[in-house]
Structures are given as C-alpha cells and as structure tokens.
Amino acid sequence: xxxxxxxxxxxxxxxxxxxxxxxxxxxxxxxxxxxxxxxxxxxxxxxxxxxxxxxxxxxxxxxxxxxxxxxxxxxxxxxxxxxxxxxxxxxxxxxxxxxxxxxxxxxxxxxxxxxxxxxxxxxxxxxxxxxxxxxxxxxxxxxxxxxxxxxxxxxxxxxxxxxxxxxxxxxxxxxxxxxxxxxxxxxxxxxxxxxxx
Amino acid sequence: xxxxxxxxxxxxxxxxxxxxxxxxxxxxxxxxxxxxxxxxxxxxxxxxxxxxxxxxxxxxxxxxxxxxxxxxxxxxxxxxxxxxxxxxxxxxxxxxxxxxxxxxxxxxxxxxxxxxxxxxxxxxxxxxxxxxxxxxxxxxxxxxxxxxxxxxxxxxxxxxxxxxxxxxxxxxxxxxxxxxxxxxxxxxxxxxxxxxxxxxxxxxxxxxxxxxxxxxxxxxxxxxxxxxxxxxxxxxxxxxxxxxxxxxxxxxxxxxxxxxxxxxxxxxxxxxxxxxxxxxxxxxxxxxxxxxxxxxxxxxxxxxxxxxxxx
Numbered sequence: 242x243x244x245x246x247x248x249x250x251x252x253x254x255x256x257x258x259x260x261x262x263x264x265x266x267x268x269x270x271x272x273x274x275x276x277x278x279x280x281x282x283x284x285x286x287x288x289x290x291x292x293x294x295x296x297x298x299x300x301x302x303x304x305x306x307x308x309x310x311x312x313x314x315x316x317x318x319x320x321x322x323x324x325x326x327x328x329x330x331x332x333x334x335x336x337x338x339x340x341x342x343x344x345x346x347x348x349x350x351x352x353x354x355x356x357x358x359x360x361x362x363x364x365x366x367x368x369x370x371x372x373x374x375x376x377x378x379x380x381x382x383x384x385x386x387x388x389x390x391x392x393x394x395x396x397x398x399x400x401x402x403x404x405x406x407x408x409x410x411x412x413x414x415x416x417x418x419x420x421x422x423x424x425x426x427x428x429x430x431x432x433x434x435x436x437x438x
Numbered sequence: 439x440x441x442x443x444x445x446x447x448x449x450x451x452x453x454x455x456x457x458x459x460x461x462x463x464x465x466x467x468x469x470x471x472x473x474x475x476x477x478x479x480x481x482x483x484x485x486x487x488x489x490x491x492x493x494x495x496x497x498x499x500x501x502x503x504x505x506x507x508x509x510x511x512x513x514x515x516x517x518x519x520x521x522x523x524x525x526x527x528x529x530x531x532x533x534x535x536x537x538x539x540x541x542x543x544x545x546x547x548x549x550x551x552x553x554x555x556x557x558x559x560x561x562x563x564x565x566x567x568x569x570x571x572x573x574x575x576x577x578x579x580x581x582x583x584x585x586x587x588x589x590x591x592x593x594x595x596x597x598x599x600x601x602x603x604x605x606x607x608x609x610x611x612x613x614x615x616x617x618x619x620x621x622x623x624x625x626x627x628x629x630x631x632x633x634x635x636x637x638x639x640x641x642x643x644x645x646x647x648x649x650x651x652x653x654x655x656x657x658x659x660x661x662x663x664x665x666x667x668x669x670x671x672x673x674x675x676x677x678x679x680x681x682x683x684x685x686x687x688x689x690x691x692x693x694x695x696x697x698x699x700x701x702x703x704x705x706x707x708x709x710x711x712x713x714x715x716x717x718x719x720x721x722x723x724x725x726x727x728x729x730x731x732x733x734x735x736x737x738x739x740x741x742x743x744x745x746x747x748x749x
Contacts, residue, residue, distance in 0.1 A: 271449070271450065274450065274453065274454065275457075278457050278458075278461070281461070282461060285461070289468060293472075296472075296476075300479060303479075307483065307486050307487060307490070311489065314490050314493035314494065318493055318494070321498035321499070323579065323580045323581060323582060323688055324688065324691060326498075326580070328748065328749050330499055336695075338694075338695045338698045338699060341694065341698065342690065342691045342694030342695065343691065346690075348525075348526055348527065348687060351553065352554055354553075381698070409698070409699050409702045409704070409746075411703055414703065415745070416702050416703060416743065416746055
C-alpha cells in the first residue's frame with residue numbers, strides 16, 4: 242500500500258508538475274487545513290443559524306404570549322371602561338346606547354390592544370357569524386352583533402367573556418333599563434415567524 | 439532540516455493561528471451581539487409586561503387602587519409622552535433596563551407604546567420598588583383612570599385631611615404625612631408642601647388649584663392633584679392634553695347617546711353644552727375653565743328623570 246501511495250504522488254507530481262510548487266507536501270497540508278477550516282467555519286455558521294432560528298421562534302412565542310395576556314387583562318376590565326360602562330354604576334355592564342356609537346368608530350381601532358372587538362347578544366349565541374344581524378344606528382336595537390372593529394387578520398385568536406348589556410327602554414311613558422346577557426369577544430393578532438405584517 | 443518562519447514557527451502554525459484567530463474573533467463578536475440582543479429582548483419583554491400589570495388597576499367603580507412591584511436588581515424605567523402621535527389619543531412609551539455589572543445600567547430596551555393608559559410619573563424612574571396607584575378622572579363623566587407611579591419616598595407636609603384620608607385608605611407605602619413642626623430636611627425623598635412658607639420640592643397652593651414643580655406652575659382639579667405631584671411637568675401637561683382628547687371622543691359617544699335616548703322620550707340639552715367644551719386645551723390652566731363648564735353639565739344631568747340620566 243505504502244509504495245502505491247508513493248507511486249501515485251510521484252505520478253501526480255509528473256502530470257501536474259506545472260501546478261505543484263516544489264514544496265508540494267507543505268502546500269497539500271495547507272490545502273487540507275484550509276478545507277478543514279472552511280468546513281468547520283460553515284459548520285459553526287449552520288449551528289449559529291439553527292440557534293438563531295430557535296431563539297427567534299421563542300421570541301415570537303413570547304411576544305404572542307404577552308399579547309394574549311394583555312388582551313385577557315384588558316378584556317376583563319373593558320366593560321367598566323368609560324366608553325362602555327353603564328350609567329347606573331353596575332359592574333361588568335355595557336351600555337348598548339354607547340356601544341352603538343362605537344361601531345365603526347375608527348379612532349378606537351388602535352386604542353385598545355385587540356385586533357378585533359365585538360359584542361354578541363344572547364339571541365345570537367347559537368348563530369354563525371354570517372347569520373347574525375349586524376348593528377348600526379339605523380337598525381338598533383333590532384340587531385344581534387355589535388362589530389366595534391375588525392382588522393381582518395389571518396392569524397387571530399379570540400377570547401370572550403360574558404357581560405350584562407343594558408339599554409334604555411320605553412313603555413307607556415315610562416323609561417326603564419332593559420338588560421340581557423351578552424358575549425364580549427376580543428381578538429389577538431398571532432404573529433407567525435416569516436410572515437410580514 | 440525543516441525551514442522555520444517568523445519566531446521559529448512553521449508556516450502551518452502561522453496559518454492556523456491567523457485563521458483560528460479570525461474564527462474565534464467572529465465567534466466572540468457574534469456571541470456578544472447575541473447577548474446584547476437577548477438582554478434587550480428581556481428588557482423589552484419586562485417593559486411590555488408592565489402595561490399588562492397595570493390593567494388590574496383600572497378602578498371601575500372603586501375610588502382608587504394601589505399595588506407595588508419589586509425587582510431583584512436596581513431598575514430603570516424611562517417614560518415619554520407625545521400627545522400628537524397616534525391621533526387623536528396620543529401615546530406614552532416605556533423602556534426598561536437594570537443594573538448589570540457594578541452600578542452600570544444595561545442598554546435601555548426598545549420603547550413599548552402605551553395608548554390606552556394615562557401614566558403620571560417622572561420621565562426617569564429608578565429603584566428596586568415601584569409604588570403604583572390609580573384614581574379615576576371625571577370631567578362631567580368618567581374620562582379615564584389616572585395611573586400614578588413613583589419610586590422615591592414622598593413626604594406630605596400639612597396635607598389637607600381629605601387627601602391624607604384618601605391616600606391612607608389605599609394602604610400604600612412610600613407616602614409619609616408630616617406636620618408643620620417637622621422640618622423639610624428630615625425628609626429623605628421628595629418634599630411636598632401644602633403651606634407656602636416652607637421650601638419644598640413641590641409647593642401646592644390647594645385653594646388656588648395649582649402647584650409649583652421644577653419651576654413650572656401646574657394647574658389641577660380633583661384627582662389631577664396626584665398626577666401633578668407624581669409626574670414630570672412635561673408628562674403632566676402632555677397627559678392632560680391626551681385626557682382632553684379622550685374627553686372629546688367620549689363626548690361624541692355621549693352625543694350619539696343623547697339622540698338615542700331622545701327616542702325613549704328623554705329630552706336633554708346636555709349635547710349643546712358638551713359641544714362647547716370641545717375647544718383645544720392649550721395648557722393645564724384651561725382645566726379650571728373646563729371644570730367650571732363640566733359642573734354646569736353635571737347639574738343638568740343630576741336634574742334629569744331617573745331613567746333619562748346620560749351618565
């Protein structure tokens with residue numbers, strides 16, 4: 242074996258003699274080392290890229306978790322906010338007469354930390370989204386869904402809470418407060434790695 | 439005999455040292471960048487979590503709430519306020535950092551936007567403990583909750599009884615009530631005087647509805663007093679403008695409600711009065727004028743039939 246190797250080397254030196262300098266043994270060693278270094282270099286780059294992708298996927302997870310926590314904590318207090326709270330100092334009660342003016346109210350679209358916000362009346366709990374009658378100033382109060390806003394995002398996770406929904410009623414010259422159960426639904430944008438905003 | 443190069447090292451060794459050094463440099467540079475990014479990420483997360491922690495402090499029907507946040511290390515929060523960006527509500531931003539080696543603070547995190555809160559605080563907060571309390575702000579109807587944050591101890595000299603009772607009722611630390619016989623120098627933190635004769639960091643003229651802080655006169659009414667005491671002058675003025683913008687948006691909601699309850703036989707002339715309040719707020723002094731107008735509206739609302747009250 243040893244002689245065969247030696248013969249091959251001599252043959253290579255004869256054939257490619259014009260390429261190989263005189264100290265060919267040293268040059269080959271350098272080449273071997275250079276290839277090795279390049280391989281090691283690329284290996285570490287790949288490891289680095291893998292670690293970075295893991296880190297960033299963790300980052301997205303954490304960002305989504307914080308956003309969802311924020312939605313949850315904001316939603317539990319939303320019914321008591323000045324924009325929605327009932328006049329009669331009831332806790333967890335939404336004033337439908339105020340809510341109707343929030344429908345399509347653009348400035349509020351970016352005020353709360355939700356990607357969508359809607360209130361569904363008890364009568365529409367069993368219905369699908371498309372079956373519900375959307376509320377506006379013209380058909381209020383004969384409607385089922387108050388769509389405050391919806392940013393129509395692809396990736397969204399919704400959470401909901403039950404609230405009392407009250408409005409002023411009028412019968413035989415007597416004004417009273419008419420209340421029912423409603424569902425307050427808020428969405429959170431779920432950010433996915435590699436998808437732009 | 440093998441030929442030796444520089445300092446008696448063979449070419450192989452020199453080559454390996456140069457390339458190895460280059461790889462090591464890249465690795466160290468990459469790691470340090472990664473550490474800085476990770477640190478910034480953690481700090482930004484902390485700043486973002488702070489906003490979630492403030493949600494339970496929404497007062498709802500309560501007259502106030504208080505809590506405390508403690509950190510393991512000396513921490514630094516920076517707040518900014520801009521009433522013009524993100525119209526019409528304006529926004530505040532918060533960034534965070536903490537002590538790393540020695541007494542050095544790490545690089546401040548990315549700024550996190552706060553749009554739905556009105557945080558009255560110093561633009562720079564430092565300490566291991568943050569004391570937070572909230573108070574509702576009414577201008578005819580409830581406009582928002584004021585969130586007040588401070589880290590330094592505050593000494594209130596000769597505070598009116600109602601203020602003392604109100605703050606003691608919240609059962610929070612960081613506020614010490616002192617009387618005239620005690621001296622300002624005994625106070626280790628910020629001194630707040632309700633007496634003109636004393637020389638304090640904050641001088642309150644409670645009967646004239648203003649206080650002097652950082653050489654600036656800040657006007658207040660009702661719970662805004664706490665906002666003026668605990669925040670930087672610029673953050674106070676900015677948040678007051680943000681509150682006025684929120685009031686304007688809420689007025690629009692109430693104007694629609696006026697039209698709706700008219701269908702139920704409730705007639706109200708509050709609408710026209712609300713429209714009169716829509717003028718822009720130039721400085722904190724205007725809050726006195728607005729409060730006077732608000733009192734008028736309040737009287738009309740109180741006089742309405744029980745089923746026809748607007749708020």
